[in-house]
Amino acid sequence: MLMRTDPFRELDRMAQQAFGAVGTLARPAVMPIDAWREGDTFVVELDLPGVDPSSIDLDVERNVLTVRAERSAPATDTELIAAERPRGVFSRQLFLGDTLDTDAISAHYDHGVLRLEVPVAERAKPRKIEIAHDGGRQAISA
Numbered sequence: 001m002l003m004r005t006d007p008f009r010e011l012d013r014m015a016q017q018a019f020g021a022v023g024t025l026a027r028p029a030v031m032p033i034d035a036w037r038e039g040d041t042f043v044v045e046l047d048l049p050g051v052d053p054s055s056i057d058l059d060v061e062r063n064v065l066t067v068r069a070e071r072s073a074p075a076t077d078t079e080l081i082a083a084e085r086p087r088g089v090f091s092r093q094l095f096l097g098d099t100l101d102t103d104a105i106s107a108h109y110d111h112g113v114l115r116l117e118v119p120v121a122e123r124a125k126p127r128k129i130e131i132a133h134d135g136g137r138q139a140i141s142a
Contacts, residue, residue, distance in 0.1 A: 031067065031092045042100055042118040046092070049112035050085065056109060058116075060102045065094045067114070 031046045048056070048069050055070040073087045074080065096102060101121040108115045 031069070031090055033092070033094075040120045042096075042120065044094065044116040044118070046114045046116075047112065048090070048109070048114050051090075051112070053109045056114060058105070058107055060105065063096045063098060063100075063102060065096055065102070065105070065116070065118075067092045067094070069114075 031048060033044055033046050035042070035044045037043070046067060048071075051069045051071050055072075057066075057068040059066045059068075068089060068091045070089045071085070071087050096118060099121055100118045102118065104119050106117045
């Protein structure tokens with residue numbers, strides 16, 4: 001399960017404006033995501049076009065997955081005619097539910113899309129529990 005809250009988003013946005021970083025109110029620097037479940041796997045795709053894969057950093061602490069990436073500015077000896085694409089460091093936090101196995105996250109970056117796959121934890125999957133009684137054993141779904 002994914003909870004879509006980020007208490008520091010507004011603070012980050014104001015800091016970026018104050019220090020001339022990545023975005024503005026008219027053009028915020030974000031990592032758009034799609035998230036869905038495929039069977040026993042939770043899938044998240046983040047759009048990061050033009051980002052060097054070596055600049056992508058993933059960290060998990062408790063149930064918070066932090067994604068950081070950087071899109072470099074063009075060489076300083078070039079004359080920019082238009083600069084509409086955000087540059088600099090991007091960061092996004094995803095709050096993962098307790099039912100996901102954060103120790104088994106896999107990540108793949110291809111064609112500007114970072115794909116994360118998080119399996120459902122074994123402890124969260126439905127299972128059968130055997131109940132003993134005088135006439136033998138009987139399976140009951142939990």
